[in-house]
Amino acid sequence: MRILTHTVTEADSGQTVRQLLGRLWHISGGFLSRLKFRGAITVNGAPVTVRYVPRPGDLLAADVSDLPGENPHIQPVDYPLDILYEDEDLLLINKPAGIAMHPAALTEEPVTVAGAVAHYLRTDCFHAVNRLDRGTTGVMAAAKTGYIHALCMAQLHTDAFQRDYRAVCEGVPVPGEGDIYLPLGRAEGSLLKRCPDPQGLPAHTHYEVLAAANGRALLRLTPTTGRTHQLRVHLAAIGHPLTGDWLYGTEDRALIARPALHSYHLVMRHPLTGSSIDVTAPLPEDIQRLLKEECL
Numbered sequence: 001m002r003i004l005t006h007t008v009t010e011a012d013s014g015q016t017v018r019q020l021l022g023r024l025w026h027i028s029g030g031f032l033s034r035l036k037f038r039g040a041i042t043v044n045g046a047p048v049t050v051r052y053v054p055r056p057g058d059l060l061a062a063d064v065s066d067l068p069g070e071n072p073h074i075q076p077v078d079y080p081l082d083i084l085y086e087d088e089d090l091l092l093i094n095k096p097a098g099i100a101m102h103p104a105a106l107t108e109e110p111v112t113v114a115g116a117v118a119h120y121l122r123t124d125c126f127h128a129v130n131r132l133d134r135g136t137t138g139v140m141a142a143a144k145t146g147y148i149h150a151l152c153m154a155q156l157h158t159d160a161f162q163r164d165y166r167a168v169c170e171g172v173p174v175p176g177e178g179d180i181y182l183p184l185g186r187a188e189g190s191l192l193k194r195c196p197d198p199q200g201l202p203a204h205t206h207y208e209v210l211a212a213a214n215g216r217a218l219l220r221l222t223p224t225t226g227r228t229h230q231l232r233v234h235l236a237a238i239g240h241p242l243t244g245d246w247l248y249g250t251e252d253r254a255l256i257a258r259p260a261l262h263s264y265h266l267v268m269r270h271p272l273t274g275s276s277i278d279v280t281a282p283l284p285e286d287i288q289r290l291l292k293e294e295c296l
Helices: 017-025 029-038 113-121 146-155 230-237 285-294
Strands: 003-007 041-043 059-063 083-086 090-095 137-143 161-170 177-181 184-186 194-196 204-213 216-223 261-269 276-280
Touching (some): 017 029, 017 059, 029 059, 083 276, 090 113, 137 146, 146 261, 161 230, 161 285, 177 230, 216 230
Parallel strands (some): 137 261
Antiparallel strands (some): 003 059, 083 090, 090 137, 161 261, 177 204, 261 276
């Protein structure tokens, strides 16, 4: 349960509950309507309308918790989480490889990130802020309520939510640092694959070569947009697909059993407190082993 509280001050005098909720907690009109319907707004423990004007010293509260049963498709499952950061509103984990974010429509997934997080939080809801492919490891942020999720999504792809990845690619990009601006769309005849498409959605990736040896390079990748498979498609499009990328390059399970992509670092602003959250997920063993073998 997540209840926001505020003791009304002299500076708040004359403001309605609607005005206070918007100013203090950025509660939107749509979400405010849901709270009103649920009777989730109180002053001194008693339900009030949004037109009510509280007095200094009154305790204003809003219950922004998710309601049970909002997402019946998520099945909680007991699976260990590598937690990098947690507070009342956010959960940041180090996602392992080989686990999908959500249950697939046509196949049965015994374990998903959604199910593991739902079990840990004792809920049936899952609110991912940044999504990672099944094969991608590293930092993934989830909001504990739909309310916090909406605030986080407003920050996505802004300076308030900055992330960078580590990747190993085939060949060495020249120049050693640059930007890839290629709009992306769905590949014809495929539900999964994406491709450069002049009529597609804008997509931008900044890359930097950190090390190179034996025909491969370790990259820092910084996306400013979040299109499906963006980093994989962009690197393949410039002739340097990720090592191990079965869809956009060449699969080589002797080297690595997945695309060599890792969500390494995330700096975000807490949507309520404004404090900075800075987390790093160490490189996983399979990428470390690949770097060692290639002497990168």
